[in-house]
Amino acid sequence: MEPIDLSDDLSFRAGFPHGYFTWLRKNLPIYWHEPTHVTPDKEGFWVVCCYEDVNYVLRNPRIFSSDKAGERVGGGTGIKDEKTAGKLLNQSDGAQHRRLRALVQKGFTLKAVQELENVLRKKARTIFCELKVGDKLDFAASISAEIPTQAICTVLGVPEKDRKDLCEWIDLGIEAASTSVIASEYLAKIRHYSKSLIETKRDRPTLDIFSRIVHAEFEEDGSKLTDYELGSFFSLLFPAGAETTTRSITGAMQAFIENPRELEKLRANKTLVKSAIEEVVRWTTPSVYKRRTAKSEVVLQDCRIAIGDKVTVWEMSANRDEQVFEDPFLFNIEREPNKHLGFGAGAHFCLGASLARLELKIVLEEFLASDVLLSIDGPIEWTPNNRLVGIKRLPVKVVSRTA
Numbered sequence: 121m122e123p124i125d126l127s128d129d130l131s132f133r134a135g136f137p138h139g140y141f142t143w144l145r146k147n148l149p150i151y152w153h154e155p156t157h158v159t160p161d162k163e164g165f166w167v168v169c170c171y172e173d174v175n176y177v178l179r180n181p182r183i184f185s186s187d188k189a190g191e192r193v194g195g196g197t198g199i200k201d202e203k204t205a206g207k208l209l210n211q212s213d214g215a216q217h218r219r220l221r222a223l224v225q226k227g228f229t230l231k232a233v234q235e236l237e238n239v240l241r242k243k244a245r246t247i248f249c250e251l252k253v254g255d256k257l258d259f260a261a262s263i264s265a266e267i268p269t270q271a272i273c274t275v276l277g278v279p280e281k282d283r284k285d286l287c288e289w290i291d292l293g294i295e296a297a298s299t300s301v302i303a304s305e306y307l308a309k310i311r312h313y314s315k316s317l318i319e320t321k322r323d324r325p326t327l328d329i330f331s332r333i334v335h336a337e338f339e340e341d342g343s344k345l346t347d348y349e350l351g352s353f354f355s356l357l358f359p360a361g362a363e364t365t366t367r368s369i370t371g372a373m374q375a376f377i378e379n380p381r382e383l384e385k386l387r388a389n390k391t392l393v394k395s396a397i398e399e400v401v402r403w404t405t406p407s408v409y410k411r412r413t414a415k416s417e418v419v420l421q422d423c424r425i426a427i428g429d430k431v432t433v434w435e436m437s438a439n440r441d442e443q444v445f446e447d448p449f450l451f452n453i454e455r456e457p458n459k460h461l462g463f464g465a466g467a468h469f470c471l472g473a474s475l476a477r478l479e480l481k482i483v484l485e486e487f488l489a490s491d492v493l494l495s496i497d498g499p500i501e502w503t504p505n506n507r508l509v510g511i512k513r514l515p516v517k518v519v520s521r522t523a
């Protein structure tokens with residue numbers, strides 16, 4: 121099998137290379153990826169492909185750090201060493217991570233998330249109701265992005281007038297050729313914007329989740345999140361929350377169009393929505409890999425991993441592991457059990473999982489209620505990004521309004 125450069129975004133321009141990973145799971149479940157001319161930091165990294173190993177790495181932060189380790193001055197969860205490691209929620213371990221997560225979780229209560237339902241449902245209903253037979257549209261741009269963007273902007277209390285600009289910076293930042301998930305010039309714009317929003321919320325608290333987080337106090341020492349920590353959280357939520365969910369919604373629609381029997385099953389039995397959501401997250405796994413750094417020497421499947429080595433775990437591959445999932449390449453909304461790793465595992469398990477599930481539920485239920493039937497109407501385009509894999513363009517045609 122010809123090796124694929126996993127550090128090159130362009131290797132993902134036609135979607136996730138499933139064929140390659142299927143071969144890896146069987147023949148080379150863990151291997152050392154040599155650096156290529158595009159690999160960040162000009163340094164190799166371990167590639168971990170099978171479910172049990174991916175799960176093990178994610179659940180053992182004492183060995184596999186989200187911060188930095190060994191001699192490194194940078195670290196984090198992408199292949200490239202980031203200097204922000206140790207300061208951000210998703211790039212820290214132990215006590216630092218617990219503090220940040222506890223403070224942020226004060227805003228993200230189940231009740232606060234459920235309060236978003238009415239706003240989001242109304243939006244989804246309008247979108248599907250407006251579709252007419254014969255309409256042609258890009259489902260990704262016109263529909264998928266709407267709900268997650270509105271959800272995150274509502275969570276963050278971003279005024280309506282600023283939402284378009286913010287979304288544009290995110291889209292451009294992800295698409296730009298860069299070794300980071302979002303190119304730094306766009307990240308700087310987002311951070312700059314967050315500064316004034318944080319000041320406003322400090323002076324005049326509002327009812328949104330972000331405002332509650334700005335004012336939240338850590339029980340142990342009464343400390344609050346600093347402006348830097350708040351700005352980092354703000355910038356994290358767009359790629360972590362909006363982009364992932366958008367990709368899941370688009371991937372779900374493609375899967376239902378290509379598997380009409382699954383759609384029929386769901387129409388006939390709406391109680392399947394819950395298991396359908398889990399299958400959608402497994403199927404799409406929008407956040408396809410994470411990186412950790414080895415804090416101590418460890419042997420995994422006969423491979424000796426040294427202190428400071430970069431270790432990448434590929435959740436998308438784990439979610440197609442034939443040792444764990446029966447018929448893993450079958451989109452099956454009744455899959456049971458479905459212990460996918462789409463939301464990660466362990467200490468960094470997705471903080472927004474309940475919001476993401478709510479959004480998917482709303483979109484699926486409103487889509488079913490609208491009785492819209494779609495067909496694919498042109499070539500599908502994928503985002504060329506090795507971290508946030510997903511469909512960038514899904515051209516569809518409305519073929520019917522009745523099932």
Ligand code: HEM
Binds near residue numbers: 197361406
């Ligand atoms: C289908 C949608 C989503 C998927 C597939 C997803 C996936 C993930 C994964 C795999 C992680 C683990 C990161 C790691 O191990 O390093 C994670 C963490 C996180 N997610 Fe999500 N996510 C989704 C939606 C959301 C939403 C809607 C939000 C927020 C509103 C969100 C906020 C976060 C945050 C803040 C973290 C960091 C948690 C920590 O480090 O403790 N995610 N997500």
